[in-house]
Amino acid sequence: MEKKIKTKLLLEYKVDLAKIEGSGDFPCPKCGVNMSPEDQTEDTYSIKEIKTRRDILEELVIQCYRCKSLIRLTGFKLLDSLEDDV
Numbered sequence: 689m690e691k692k693i694k695t696k697l698l699l700e701y702k703v704d705l706a707k708i709e710g711s712g713d714f715p716c717p718k719c720g721v722n723m724s725p726e727d728q729t730e731d732t733y734s735i736k737e738i739k740t741r742r743d744i745l746e747e748l749v750i751q752c753y754r755c756k757s758l759i760r761l762t763g764f765k766l767l768d769s770l771e772d773d774v
Contacts, residue, residue, distance in 0.1 A: 699757045706763030719755035733759075 701717040708714050712725040721732055736758065737749035748761040 699755075700760065701757060702760045702762060704763040705761055708763075716752045716755060716757060717759065718757045719752060721752060721754045723750070723752070723759070 699718055703714055703717065705712060705714075714723055715721065716723060716733075723733055727733075732754070733750040733752050735748065736751050737747075738745070739747040739749075745764040746762075747764070750759050750761065751757070752759065
């Protein structure tokens, strides 16, 4: 008898935070649940990977709890330069 193995394909999306207006909240590209940088409870997402270069945040990979999609957050470099100008 042959066993069937079910595998789930994890979808991966890229979100450029520099293109988001407002306070940084954005909907999950797949299921639409609201992701907020202010959410420190990790109720809607978990941080999977942090990429830095010379102690500067370059990319953050998070996973949506609802649909399990991986989301690569970029655009931190531009955000840092905007904060320096203020």
